[in-house]
Amino acid sequence: QSVLTQPPSASGAPGQRVTISCTGSSSNIGANYDVHWYRQLPGTAPKLLIYGNTNRPSGVPDRFSASRSGTSASLAITGLQAEDEADYYCQSYDSTLSGLHYVFGPGTKVTVL
Amino acid sequence: QVHLQESGPGLVKPSQTLSLTCTVSGGSTSSTDHYWNWIRQTAGEGLEWIGRIHTTKSTNYNPSLKSRATISIETSKSHFSLNLTSVTAADTAIYFCAREDGLRGFVFDYWGQGILVTVSS
Numbered sequence: 001q002s003v004l005t006q007p008p009s010a011s012g013a014p015g016q017r018v019t020i021s022c023t024g025s026s027s028n029i030g031a032n033y034d035v036h037w038y039r040q041l042p043g044t045a046p047k048l049l050i051y052g053n054t055n056r057p058s059g060v061p062d063r064f065s066a067s068r069s070g071t072s073a074s075l076a077i078t079g080l081q082a083e084d085e086a087d088y089y090c091q092s093y094d095s096t097l098s099g100l101h102y103v104f105g106p107g108t109k110v111t112v113l
Numbered sequence: 114q115v116h117l118q119e120s121g122p123g124l125v126k127p128s129q130t131l132s133l134t135c136t137v138s139g140g141s142t143s144s145t146d147h148y149w150n151w152i153r154q155t156a157g158e159g160l161e162w163i164g165r166i167h168t169t170k171s172t173n174y175n176p177s178l179k180s181r182a183t184i185s186i187e188t189s190k191s192h193f194s195l196n197l198t199s200v201t202a203a204d205t206a207i208y209f210c211a212r213e214d215g216l217r218g219f220v221f222d223y224w225g226q227g228i229l230v231t232v233s234s
Contacts, residue, residue: 002159034218045209045224046160052218089160091221098176104160 003028003094004105011111012080020108022073022090028103030071033093037066037075040087040107049088050075077110085112115140117210117225125204125232131197135210135225143168143188148213150221151184151195153206161206165213166193200232 005023012018022035029035035053038046048057050066053073066075073092077084090105121133135149142149151163164174166184174182178197186193197204207229211221 034220036218036220038221045211045227046221047224048220048222051220051222055217057222091160093219096176099173101173101175102162104162106159 002106003103004090004092006088006090006105006108008106009109009111011113012077013113014080014082016080017076017078018080018084018110019077020075020088020090020110022075022092022105024071024073024092024094026071027096028071028092028094029068029073031093031095033095035066035068035073036091037064038089038091040089042086046089080112082112084110086110115212115223117212117223119208119210119225119228121228121230123229123231125200125230126234127201127232128199131195131200131204131230131232133195133208133210133228133230134192135194136192137212138191140212140223141188142186142191142193145169146215148215148219149184149186149193150211150213151182152209152211152221152224153204154209154227155206163195163197163208202232204230205232206230 037050039049040046053068087107094103116138148165150165181198183196207227209227210225212223214222
């Protein structure tokens with residue numbers, strides 16, 4: 001059971017906009033910890049898409065953007081393309097009595113219609 | 114370009130110890146700006162962070178693994194390793210090693226391709 005919640009799926013036609021939410025709590029996103037986003041194509045490792053809530057690594061197109069507010073974060077993909085079909089994961093930190101550890105959302109499968 | 118490669122047995126018997134190694138090239142495991150992590154992925158549980166190690170040999174682990182995991186590092190050989198004891202079928206997963214960049218908010222910026230480990234007799 002993930003401490004971060006994502007919708008299992010999202011879809012859109014080519015050229016449309018898709019948003020993916022990542023909902024946490026006061027022990028993770030709400031504690032002002034950074035949220036990062038990864039994209040995973042079938043049979044490959046996750047690849048960094050967004051870091052530090054809003055920042056794109058070199059080479060990631062500006063069609064991808066993200067934000068964080070309160071206990072949630074979201075990823076937006078504009079100008080949807082066929083190559084965007086993948087699983088998308090959010091990641092943050094969670095603070096418990098056992099210490100700080102990293103947590104991932106369950107992933108959202110994006111389908112291009 | 115940093116490259117990470119996992120290696121180890123693809124099949125482990127229940128109750129035994131799972132041992133994996135991650136070899137790093139194009140980057141230094143001696144860097145003080147980075148941590149070296151193990152992460153696994155199962156169909157049922159998704160991505161799960163196992164733990165990390167720094168060049169100073171400082172480690173952090175996911176409390177859910179109840180002290181079964183141990184990560185070590187050999188900076189002279191540019192590799193780090195994972196030992197997971199008392200494995201069960203629930204430990205069957207794809208295991209990834211990943212670099213964590215402390216300069217960009219402790220994000221996993223480079224990943225290995227992953228290695229499938231099956232726990233079965």
